[in-house]
Amino acid sequence: MGSISASLPAPAKPPVDISDYPKLDRKQAGHLRHFHNLVSQADGEWHHFGGLEGHQELDEAYRYQLATMAYAAGVAHYHRLPAMRGPFKKLLRRIIHKMLLRQVWGYWFNTSHSGYVFDPDLPEIRKPWADPVIKENIMYSGHLLLMTSLYAMLFDDDEFEKEGSLTFRWDPLFWDRKQDFVYSNRTLQKVIFEQMEENGWVGVCCEPNAVFVVCNQFPVSELRSLQARLTAQIIAMRYNDSRDGTDNVHEVLKKYKAALVAKGMIGDSGLYTSYYNLRQQKAMPPRQGTHTAWANAFMNTWNSSEVRARYDNHVTGFLTNVDGKTRLNASRVGLAFRKLVFEDGADPQSPETLAQARQICNKFISPVVPFETISWVTFTMMLSELGKKKELGDLHEYVDARLEPTWEKGGLYYPRNDELFDSEYNMIHMEPHSGNAGIGYSRLNVEDGQKKMWDKPWTKEILEGRPYVDGIGFADGVDFLRGLWDEEARAIIVTLRSWSGEDHSIAMQVKNLPKGNWAVYIDAGLKETVEDADFVDITESVGTDEVDIIVARI
Template sequence: MLLYCVLIPKSNHPSSKPYEPEPAQDFLDAYRYQLATMAYAAGVTHYHRMPVMRSLFKPLIRRLIHKILRREVWGNWYLTSQSESVVEPDIKELRKPWADPIVQENVMYSAHLLLITSIYAMLLIMTSLRSPEKAILKEMERNGWVGVCCEPNIVFVVCNQFPLIAMRYNDVRDGTKVIDGVLDKYRAALESKNMIANTELFKDWLVLKQDHTRGAKDCGFTAWAASFIDTWNSDFVKSGYKAHSSGFITNINGKFELQHPMVADEQGQWTHMDPFSENSAIGYARLNVEDGQKKMWEAPWTKDVIEKMPWVDGLDLSSEVDCLRGIWDASAQWLVTTLREWADRGTHVNFAVRNLPSNSWFLYEPRAGVVRRELANGVEIRVEAAVEALQEIDFLVSKA
């Protein structure tokens, strides 16, 4: 599923000429999709692969939130809000435009803003931003619960998955049960419009006022939507994988290949790379784990979980090291961090391991050997070390 989630149809990006980004932020390479997927990649990596590396992921996700709030990301909505005959065939004159990108429609932006901030709040015990959630719920109800429009009068299945996940995280954090009622009504509305099926590709979109759907020409929107529907309806998604991927992904002797005419020339060589796939989607697919979003849906971090988890403070993306591992094993009572210097000039790291239970702890450093520390509650273990050029180095803190 993650493999063909990054597929962009060749019909939209002709291989006969270089790919040119769409400057008005109206297409699938828009900043909002790139930034959101970067944040989702950071979220799944923190949750599944490096849960103790809080000081690395907190500023990273926060900066992505700041970027998605920039005007060049959402400013296109003022013109888009006027609508047009392509999305509203019966329109006689343009609507009066508005600039607010979350108050009505435009779930292609508000959904991602909501989920990014909800992931940030869930993983890092921060205040969640629920104002987009209220606007989205109001729009869903207005549309009979089939979803919120992206462009005026057009409802996409894929864009409406992100706010559902955000509602789940916010419910767990705030002790509410918003998603329970919403999910039942949303599922019923999708089925009544025949928007999704496990025997054929999902409908690309619903033309709301005219009440008709657009059939899929390729697997792109189905793949994107199914990757996130997997959170709350995993059995359905997996039962449709064979039908959805047929003709688009092949498995020949254990080697998976994308359908060549979609992304490559007749020799199977890729002839273009779009910004969304290159900058974010491939990274997200590589960093995620099987059922990664589903596992986060089923067991989001709570305040109690985070407050009991030891974590590393003082390492971030400016430290001139890659963090390859950062995990805490509660049953074995050890924490390990693996770093690798990447600038090929050597560096010095200085970080702390915080929130360890009161006890005696051994710190294993490659050069210093074993150091024993007695910790009272709230006291940290400080680690300082030189890392040679391109060196990979482990630091282990273990209960004595």
Template sequence: MENKPHQCLTLDMSRYSKLDTAQAGHLRHFHNLASQIDGEWRHMGTQEPGQEWLDAYRYQISSMAYGAGVAHYHRLPALRNVFKPLIRRLIHKMLRREVWGYWFNTSLAGNRTNPDRKVLRTPWADPIVRENIMYSGHLLLMTSLYAMLFDDNEFEQPDSLVFHWNPLFFGLGAETFRYDNRTLQAAILAEMEKNGWIGVCSMRYNDVRDGTNTSETVLEKYKKAWAEKKMVAPNGLYVDWWFVEQDKTKSSTQIGYTAWANAFMNTWNSDVVKSLYDKQSLGFITVIDGQVRLHDPVVAGIYRDLMDDADKISPHNAAILAQAQRMAKSVAPIKFPYSQPTFGYVIQWLSEMGRTVELQGLLDFADAKLRPTWENGGLYYPRNDARVDDSGEWAHMDRFSGNAGIGYARLNVSDGQKKMWDRPWTRDFLAVEPWIDNLDLSQGVDYLRGLWDSGEKALIATMKSWNGDEVTVEPIARNLEQGTWVVYVNDEPVKCDAVGQPGSLSVTVTVGAEEVDVVFRRT
């Protein structure tokens, strides 16, 4: 039986945080890029033409998935069907040959990765079976994240991750490589063991689903290997490179790799990561007269050297910075032709560390100086290959940072990855937690709230169309406990119904330029 109640909603909606315009814009940009027809890579072109460098498709795609993941887990946990299609499309993009086909050439190897090499290796196309952890590791985390967030075993099924190697005019015929999430993990574990446990790992979510303890076993060996190889250099930065054949490391003079590692290593090594922040950020990030700035590695290196010779002065010193900038003008430019996606790495790191002053300062700088651009409701920062501007301030914007890194940082929360590591969603949790179905970014609607308040017995969504057009949607509340439920639209009751166990309830609403609040509440 359905009837219309008369009492207005007695719930203070301001208690519930919502996405701001920029956060919603980043999510829509993720959606816009993921929704492109296969083979189109608009706004994703990279510095290095062979997909070998750090702004390659695979890094953009995976970080968009991680950004969507933290947004769902921390900010919009009731909107499963908004995020599930988005992350699934990103996984689909990750399986495109344009993303992983670089490996055939890269597997030839060379003297950059092995200075003693005189002869190239016989190449192989399979992007999973050996090495290539910077593709396979991301694919593992993406598919494990998908299973954890949505309790969906699609990528745990045999042959659910298929790679078709079928170039037209070379080779002796097409090859197909078949994996699933668990065989992918097994391949990575085999490579980690082969290389003495120096590498990356993302097995925690699978442990929770399988009732295993693989991640703890791996981390014990991983930490030991890190200590033995001295992966933390005397300057506090993580080493840039480990030469496998020579068993030697290369020290770092840039913050990029360290920042990227910290953004995710905070999950299982938080005390160490946080203890190193001041030493690692010195010179690269300054907060002077209320201005937060990220500095070119040449300037930062000189700044760090000058601080070594200084006695008991603030690590954020205007005079030292000015001296470093003057001295940097006489230093020859960096010869390596491609820039690291440093801005994106650093801002992801700051978001995970909860460094709100530095994070907001760099976001403000990006909005003021790095040409924020809106397209079809999506927000991104366009590419600029210049390292600094005429005044010496940061100017570089790569596709990783502009498409994914900044968006990730805005959508993340302090200790965001760590909280997901410590308390991943389980099958039992998702089986009973109320959520809202039948909403999707493809409807032209931005979703600003989406949560379940167990104390108030209220399931809440806030939405608006991205372009002001009127759109009709029908949110469906699922996993509602048995009882009488009232549906409110903008505080007004529009529907009252008895729900069975487990039950669902829907309402049709028109969404336009103004925000619309929809609340399902048990009486």
């Protein structure tokens, strides 16, 4: 850094009005802090993570909560706080660390036995294996691939591209045999790609013999609607292409499109099919709407026109209008509603249709899975991505009024509630995937948030040309409300606030500045000037009141 200068002339006030720059509101900042609080727990502690299904087999499992937190942090950094590289890098790195713990992926040893739900013709239970990514299990490997590709794209960091950076240690205490399964982001992508090819491009299995299009979304049809659980693999491949200067993704898309059409993976009901049984060569019909919504939240990246065209059909029954407000219904109510509308000709706008659906909804309980499906996370994520502000606002208003928003250590979450309905059939169910991560994602995302990242991923050149903040993180006791570089004004704008009200002395650096003379303003007043510098050190006390920091070229 250049020397601090007392004589270097600078305007007494900053060249920009900080109110011109949007900032996070209290709830948005609270969600980010809750993510930090959760992943800052000691390894082995999973406070707030636990759900009804305790074996990590369903949609509220640790892996899905962690993945959604990573994606929420990604959209918040990319769209809202792009200059806060240091804090978000630490947060995303910690989330990935948790994703690699055996408690997250160890379920696979049991699941790899296979079973008769997804493979009714199975002659006998298979011999299990512990490696969680070598075959099948795209519901874990796909998310891990995207999380590490997202990390590389956002921070131009090759940590997880190095061999051994993704190592899974299988070390049950009394086995007295330890196994390390060693991968990197690229070798993981290669394993997934090879399984796609082996399965005739229809996808990679989640559970044995079951290819959930909702879990794959590796490539997506340009003309047909497909589904996926977070479209993890194809977005990861897109980010990796942007780093490697390759174009693998479009070739995979082409092959996947042909396979999905040939295998009948598009359902007639309007909802996406559930999964494809490899052995039986059969696509199974949809059993709920939440996977379709989950897929759409990310399929909007490359298939936006189709996602938007089918939106009204996809939400029928699951989202209904009650006294002018959008309300989310439980899956069983939504399925009953859809039968009344699409099969019996009932009026989708009539309150009587909803009332009747509530009366017959128990006929639509899954005979196989005795747990309620996740809903808040998937539908709010989809609404945020598609820019459905009125509908999303109504759902946020509802969960804030009825589902006990809770503040803990500066973090905001919605606690688990196993009850499905109140006395009037309003849905009050809340599971940890939605309460810890999904609703937060929907508040932090912007319209076309994933699509914009798909269209314009950050490249090495972009990041090398933009100043950023480092040396500070969520563990320093402050929330980050603003953090951006204004290229036209040649100024970086940061707003901090202590989440607890206690004063915190923070020390941060603004790095990668174009070399020159810089003025540092605190709360619109000139603090100091720095001469001939390409980075600036700032030390400041941050308490209950927001502190605005501007570093501007002079």
